[in-house]
Amino acid sequence: MANIIDTAVNAGSFNTLVAAIKAANLVDTLKGAGPFTVFAPTDEAFAKLPEGTVDALLKDIPKLTKILTYHVVSGKVLSGDVVKLKSATTVEGSDVKIDASNGSVKINDSKVVTPDVTADNGVIHIIDTVLLPA
Numbered sequence: 269m270a271n272i273i274d275t276a277v278n279a280g281s282f283n284t285l286v287a288a289i290k291a292a293n294l295v296d297t298l299k300g301a302g303p304f305t306v307f308a309p310t311d312e313a314f315a316k317l318p319e320g321t322v323d324a325l326l327k328d329i330p331k332l333t334k335i336l337t338y339h340v341v342s343g344k345v346l347s348g349d350v351v352k353l354k355s356a357t358t359v360e361g362s363d364v365k366i367d368a369s370n371g372s373v374k375i376n377d378s379k380v381v382t383p384d385v386t387a388d389n390g391v392i393h394i395i396d397t398v399l400l401p402a
């Protein structure tokens with residue numbers, strides 16, 4: 269298997285996320301021992317942000333880092349565990365809301381489209397919307 273970063277790169281649908289992780293100097297962290305749970309927005313999710321948002325974030329590394337770490341939870345939390353939770357504390361420090369009441373899992377307003385993409389150092393849950401901390 270591969271670590272979270274290599275798994276995301278190999279998937280081919282996380283180019284924006286990987287570029288942002290590189291810009292924020294989080295590659296070594298997410299290649300580290302972990303384990304980590306990453307709610308990973310696809311390139312399509314980033315494309316839903318208002319025009320210019322991604323470029324602006326790539327120039328504001330503290331804000332970019334805050335947003336990226338808001339997508340990461342410490343530990344390996346598989347979907348079977350996620351559905352039992354109402355919230356989870358992110359590496360950024362604030363909580364994301366979890367709602368599994370309607371047959372699908374939502375993280376805040378984002379839907380998990382593919383759960384449990386396993387990596388050596390954790391798990392990726394693919395989401396359809398970028399999570400933004402309050």
